[in-house]
Amino acid sequence: MRHTLTRSLDRSATTFLLIVAGAGILLPLSNLLLPASSPLHVPTYVMTLFGKYVCYAVLALSIDLIWGYCGILSLGHGAFFALGGYAMGMYLMRQIGPRGVYADPVLPDFMVFLNWKTLPWYWYGFDMFWFAILMVVLVPSLLAFCFGWLAFRSRVTGVYFSIITQAMTYALLLAFFRNDFGFGGNNGLTDFKDLLGFNVQASGTRAALFATSCLLLALSFLMCRAVVRSKLGKILIAIRDAESRTRFLGYRVESYKLFVFTLSACIAGLAGALYVPQVGIINPSEFAPGNSIEAVIWVAVGGRGTLVGAALGAVVVNYAKTLFTSGALAPYWLFMLGALFILVTLLLPKGLVGTWYAWREGRQRAALSLDADSAAFEDSGVKPHMAE
Amino acid sequence: MSSAIDPRATSAMLYLDGVHVTFDGFHAINNLSLTIAPGEMRAIIGPNGAGKTTMMDIITGKTKPDEGDVLFDGITDLTRLDETQIAELGIGRKFQKPTVFESQTVEDNLLLALNADHRVRSTLFWQRSKADDAAIDCVLDTIRLDNARRQLAGSLSHGQKQWLEIGMLLAQDPKLLLVDEPVAGMTDIETHQTAELLKEINRDKTVVVVEHDMTFVRELGVKVTCLHEGSVLAEGSIDQVSANDRVIEVYLGR
Ligand SMILES: Nc1ncnc2c1ncn2[C@@H]1O[C@H](COP(=O)(O)OP(=O)(O)O)[C@@H](O)[C@H]1O
Ligand SMILES: [Mg+2]
8 A cells, every 4th residue: 555655656756856857958948049039938037037936946845854854843944045145145256356346356346345455254265166165055054053953952842943043044134234244234245247157147057057956956855855765754754743752762853853954954055055146146135034934835835744845835836926026916915925824724734735645645545445345346256337 | 879879779670769859849759769670560550640650751851850869770870861861771661642653654653663773874874674674573463563564653543552652662672661551542352462461571571550440450460559649658469559548548449
């Protein structure tokens, strides 16, 4: 029985990966190779928009990993996303070089504007791509590790944990707003020129960024899936469902939480790093507590604890957001998001994909018992009469 | 404190002496002293609120005593350890309310309970082995849930959940089992089977059973301790304890 189930779940994972791979290959090809007049041509802005959704999908995966499987509700995951974004933004700023308004070969414009004479030490190394990528991974992971170490060791759980994650992202928001913090203050980092020597505005670069985002989504998905399907994944679910029971079996719950929380922050940081060159800006508003809450809503809508659902939820909700916020309904978007969240919580507590899985599993059960019935009929030599 | 330890303690599997626990001024455990010998099975009875579950919380590190000694295997001071360390020492526990991992299969519940390397890295790269499968099969056989191995634990009946949790204790392979109200919600036949199972387990493990069901306690046929208001009221054979006037007054009724 379980075999049929796992096989079909494999099927949905395969479908998901095929769609992501298909999008990652076909959209860029259509954008680059087809003439603008062709009905199948995907304009660059659409591709970039979807690139943004794909990054959100990766963020949603990272949230699902901890919330869906381990019951850790982080309402501050936007902070890890933004930190990854800032690390990438710092690299992009350093690539501008003397092409800035003030033409300083080393200092980004905002530092010249603030009358700074030398580059702050924490900007060192960001002229090198490998270093920036290292920081994209390291900074969010390190923050998550320290934060998680303190919180999980003192057994801060449930709503208390959610509240302190909100406080964390809010504190970062305030810090990044300050000019003297050294990350461009209110305006953040923008006016990027090139990435690895390629113009970030060029269609080719955009296409490559989109394809890379899809690759990141596929790899993150495979990684999260490997984690949740390992024995460790079963322990995460055990912690989610009966934390103290898990402790009494001899598992060090805080180590498991710390591991999965840090991994999740690292994935969120990578998503942020790919997001920034596509949207062309990173500013402190990315740390806004509301952003992190929105990301949790994507996961709830798509289906908590399904991975595929989290990614789908991110794309669907953000697509809806784009549609609504560009029309007459724009002022009501937040109300609609709230209503969506309430409706999903009340009517589809398992989310879109979770509900679909449950429905399909029910059908499989029914089919199996039907098989068993007909087998019994055949045994007794009577052919079941069934309208097909 | 070490000078105060009774020399008897060195030979006891579990030794509690002068233990006190207060919750917001309420004395839940009051000068509790108890000695369980290696290989013994002990039944603990007593009215609701007597502190039986709290006693298990103290032994397993969930609650820290305000005062008193709690020693395991004659030497280890349990009051300094946390739940995980105590479980790793070889103390397993069945909760009063059956607590299994409801959204996972019966088989996976046992797999999680198996006495294995509990560190993050080893579980991340864990591979299913023949030895694990054999251990799980053996437990499934003992707790008679072989046919339910692929079912979700949440879909089991109340009695089956109790058995699964006992099975998890077996898979954990502890030296000392603390079993809180194992037959609550069981039919007479299931109760009888559980008594048989516990007696079988007691062949090579020390067991402490908390239970209200006097027929069940009688069937176990072991030394009984009656707790009342956080301390020992009476101790002895079931006949001695149930003939005790104070026990009749506070617990058994007339
Ligand atoms: N965590 C706690 N906080 C406050 N009071 C508690 C706590 N745990 C137990 N108690 C109280 O301690 C007393 C003993 O409870 P318990 O050990 O559960 O009794 P038993 O298992 O013998 O029925 C009860 O009066 C209960 O209300
Ligand atoms: Mg109790």
